[in-house]
Amino acid sequence: MRIKRSMGERTFDAVNAILLAICCLAVAIPLLYVVAGSLSSNEAIMHSEVRLWPVGFNLDNYDFVIHNAVFWRSFGVTIMIVVIGTAINMVMTLLTSYPLSKAWLGGRRPIMLFIIFTMIFQAPMVPMYLLIKELHLLDSIWALIIPSALSAFNMLLCITFLRSIPEELFEAARVDGMNEYRILWRIVTPLSMPINVTLMLFYAVGHWNNYLGPLLYVTDRAKQPLQLYLYNLISQFDMDSAGGESVLELSSRLTPQGLQMATIVVATVPVVIIYPFLQKHFIKGALLGSVKE
Amino acid sequence: MTTTSLAKAARPGAERAAAGRGPWRYFLRHRAFYIMLAPGLLYFLVFKYLPLTGSFIAFQDFNIFKGFSGSEWVGLKWFRQLFQYPNFGRLIENTLIISLYQIVFAFPLPILLALMLNEVRQMAYKRIVQTVLYLPHFLSWTIVFGLSYMLLSPTNGLFASIFSGMGAEGGILQQSEYFRPIIIISGIWKEMGWNAIIFIAALAGISPSLYEAAKMDGANRWKQFLHISLPGLLPAIMILLLLKIGHILDSGFEQIYQFLTPAAFETGDVLDTYTYRVGILQGQYSITTAIGLFKSVIGFVLLVIANRVSRWTTGEGIY
Numbered sequence: 001m002r003i004k005r006s007m008g009e010r011t012f013d014a015v016n017a018i019l020l021a022i023c024c025l026a027v028a029i030p031l032l033y034v035v036a037g038s039l040s041s042n043e044a045i046m047h048s049e050v051r052l053w054p055v056g057f058n059l060d061n062y063d064f065v066i067h068n069a070v071f072w073r074s075f076g077v078t079i080m081i082v083v084i085g086t087a088i089n090m091v092m093t094l095l096t097s098y099p100l101s102k103a104w105l106g107g108r109r110p111i112m113l114f115i116i117f118t119m120i121f122q123a124p125m126v127p128m129y130l131l132i133k134e135l136h137l138l139d140s141i142w143a144l145i146i147p148s149a150l151s152a153f154n155m156l157l158c159i160t161f162l163r164s165i166p167e168e169l170f171e172a173a174r175v176d177g178m179n180e181y182r183i184l185w186r187i188v189t190p191l192s193m194p195i196n197v198t199l200m201l202f203y204a205v206g207h208w209n210n211y212l213g214p215l216l217y218v219t220d221r222a223k224q225p226l227q228l229y230l231y232n233l234i235s236q237f238d239m240d241s242a243g244g245e246s247v248l249e250l251s252s253r254l255t256p257q258g259l260q261m262a263t264i265v266v267a268t269v270p271v272v273i274i275y276p277f278l279q280k281h282f283i284k285g286a287l288l289g290s291v292k293e
Numbered sequence: 294m295t296t297t298s299l300a301k302a303a304r305p306g307a308e309r310a311a312a313g314r315g316p317w318r319y320f321l322r323h324r325a326f327y328i329m330l331a332p333g334l335l336y337f338l339v340f341k342y343l344p345l346t347g348s349f350i351a352f353q354d355f356n357i358f359k360g361f362s363g364s365e366w367v368g369l370k371w372f373r374q375l376f377q378y379p380n381f382g383r384l385i386e387n388t389l390i391i392s393l394y395q396i397v398f399a400f401p402l403p404i405l406l407a408l409m410l411n412e413v414r415q416m417a418y419k420r421i422v423q424t425v426l427y428l429p430h431f432l433s434w435t436i437v438f439g440l441s442y443m444l445l446s447p448t449n450g451l452f453a454s455i456f457s458g459m460g461a462e463g464g465i466l467q468q469s470e471y472f473r474p475i476i477i478i479s480g481i482w483k484e485m486g487w488n489a490i491i492f493i494a495a496l497a498g499i500s501p502s503l504y505e506a507a508k509m510d511g512a513n514r515w516k517q518f519l520h521i522s523l524p525g526l527l528p529a530i531m532i533l534l535l536l537k538i539g540h541i542l543d544s545g546f547e548q549i550y551q552f553l554t555p556a557a558f559e560t561g562d563v564l565d566t567y568t569y570r571v572g573i574l575q576g577q578y579s580i581t582t583a584i585g586l587f588k589s590v591i592g593f594v595l596l597v598i599a600n601r602v603s604r605w606t607t608g609e610g611i612y
Contacts, residue, residue, distance in 0.1 A: 013412070016412050019409065020410070020413070020418075021422075023426060024426065026482065027425055027426060027428065027429055028425060030440040030444055033440075033444065033451050034439070034440055048450075092333055096330060096334075099330045106319055106320075106323070114334070118341035120536075120539065121589060122543075124345070124347075124582065124585030125565070125569065126572040126573065126578050127344040127345070127348055127350065127585070129572070130347060130350075130578060131339075131340070131344050133357075150333055150336050150337070155333075179325060180325035180326060180329070181329075205431050208433070209431075211433055211551070215550070215569075216569075216573060227435045230435045230436070230439065231435045231438065234439045235438075235442075268432060275428060279424060
């Protein structure tokens with residue numbers, strides 16, 4: 001059934017739709033430009049002919065990225081951090097969330113306050129750096145994993161989810177002789193898969209995008225993750241830091257911009273690939289507990 | 294654990310009775326839960342609280358070789374030095390101005406976006422817009438910096454080639470007068486969609502019957518917005534605004550550091566970027582910790598004051 005709307009209403013709807021379309025274009029244009037540039041020829045980039053479509057289509061820039069050992073080394077470091085880091089994040093989140101989802105647990109309130117306090121007062125940069133130094137974690141990938149082993153915000157999301165699991169289920173398991181560790185592993189973990197997937201994606205993207213951690217704690221080139229490599233490639237472009245000898249033979253045919261654009265695209269692709277899953281899940285996560293009556 | 298204690302633990306009544314017989318027995322009965330909590334609590338203690346308490350080196354002449362206990366106590370020396378440092382005023386000014394710009398320009402936009410999305414009737418269109426606008430949140434600041442750099446590159450960036458001859462010589466990214474707008478605009482580009490989610494959720498939580506009743510009474514869209522949508526959003530708006538005010542001296546280190554070049558120090562060097570350069574790179578740990586402590590104290594005081602004012606005027610607060 002269509003309700004007839006007044007002229008003013010329809011104008012409003014049209015203006016609204018157009019403004020939103022403009023917002024979408026503003027988000028899309030920089031991305032399209034960089035993709036188009038990365039696929040364009042050296043000359044087209046030099047003469048600023050590229051707009052939103054490749055000019056003189058070729059894959060030379062990607063050829064460089066694919067054969068760039070330094071890039072892949074950083075890529076590997078980041079993959080390692082994402083995999084190990086996210087695994088630790090999930091274990092820590094479930095271990096902490098399950099007890100705290102019990103409203104009756106003694107000491108729950110002070111413990112929650114203890115954790116929420118850390119969300120408001122962030123650890124200051126210099127003492128944090130000194131702590132990592134004291135723990136001999138500098139220049140190690142563990143400096144990027146252990147200090148972010150648990151996110152208070154994600155833990156709160158997990159607790160909210162776990163509280164929706166009926167207590168009777170746990171009681172039945174206890175009567176059957178399961179102890180709490182087995183309940184956590186065999187009942188809580190499988191039942192909380194929807195939130196686990198959401199949190200896993202959140203954590204993984206967080207590790208993938210982490211720039212601050214490596215900036216502060218990793219100076220060793222061999223251990224620098226992707227974001228740090230990417231930043232150095234863009235801000236202080238020199239062929240040496242970009243990829244050493246493997247680049248020299250290519251450098252006559254390529255422009256720094258082309259290489260930078262192609263590297264940006266390759267570093268973005270994994271996030272874009274998981275984005276549909278991320279979107280499907282974070283809506284649930286973000287809207288958790290805001291049920292319309 | 295024996296089977297009898299398990300059976301007892303299964304009954305909430307039994308737990309409360311056990312609690313009455315002393316905390317130690319209660320703890321033993323539920324020790325599994327506390328053992329599970331131990332790693333998480335240890336994590337927060339070591340990586341969140343220890344650095345906070347480590348701020349005491351702001352009152353020491355901290356020397357990395359003498360350590361925390363061996364370093365000399367110097368009272369408020371660093372704070373005095375800080376306030377006498379000629380560039381400290383500039384750091385504070387830059388930090389505050391960027392934060393204020395963020396509050397004035399970047400903060401209201403997600404609210405506006407949520408209201409606009411709320412008016413879209415075609416669900417498919419709404420979903421497409423949301424999908425596009427949420428994406429940049431998941432891109433790193435490095436990527437956003439890279440995109441900005443490519444767009445604004447003086448030699449062959451997209452903007453330079455479209456607006457060639459419009460005073461783009463030297464590159465917008467390297468000019469101090471453009472630094473703040475670039476920070477604000479790139480911040481809006483990245484986070485506007487994502488920050489709208491909480492307002493979209495708040496709007497979705499408003500009962501449709503309120504709008505129906507308002508329509509019956511002849512309220513147009515503007516009136517509905519003013520009397521239903523806005524009051525419905527107010528709690529979320531106030532909470533986020535209060536938190537932002539509490540963090541007014543943190544203007545986003547990761548973003549600003551990446552965009553900042555020495556040419557833009559005049560307008561863009563903030564407390565955090567100075568702390569990084571002087572503290573981490575040059576090893577002046579004590580004075581930069583004093584900056585951190587100064588930031589925390591100011592942030593806390595502002596949060597308390599803003600919360601008071603908010604409770605008094607709108608009835609909303611975070612505690």
